[in-house]
Amino acid sequence: MKLVHAPWYMKHVTGLFSKDTGEQKGFRAQYAVFWIFLRDEKDLQDEVLINHELIHHEQTKELTPFLFFPLYLGNYLINLFRFKFNTNEAYKNIVFEKEAYLNQADLLYRKNRKRYAWFKL
Numbered sequence: 001m002k003l004v005h006a007p008w009y010m011k012h013v014t015g016l017f018s019k020d021t022g023e024q025k026g027f028r029a030q031y032a033v034f035w036i037f038l039r040d041e042k043d044l045q046d047e048v049l050i051n052h053e054l055i056h057h058e059q060t061k062e063l064t065p066f067l068f069f070p071l072y073l074g075n076y077l078i079n080l081f082r083f084k085f086n087t088n089e090a091y092k093n094i095v096f097e098k099e100a101y102l103n104q105a106d107l108l109y110r111k112n113r114k115r116y117a118w119f120k121l
């Protein structure tokens, strides 16, 4: 897993999907199987944020990227309808995000995690 400081990509590509502007535009981090892209250089040291992205790596290892990404996107699209097009609620309620947000502060979580933990959320 390689951490990549990618400010241009994060601001201008993930920024297309974010309502924030200025320095906050774009996602702070994005998991991409072999890499974790980060918008801000200081986040290379943010253990909780990195742990969040590494929880997505565990989910991807059990599903393969070919299932993980379509399920992630499909869950988001269903949630858009469930939460009346509130994009923030739709995102936070993706089962993979629920597991990651719930456990990101526990840096030992990945060691003790049960397989398919996201399934029960």
Ligand SMILES: [Zn+2]
Pocket (backbone or CB within 6 Å): 052, 053, 056, 096, 097, 100
């Ligand atoms: Zn996430």
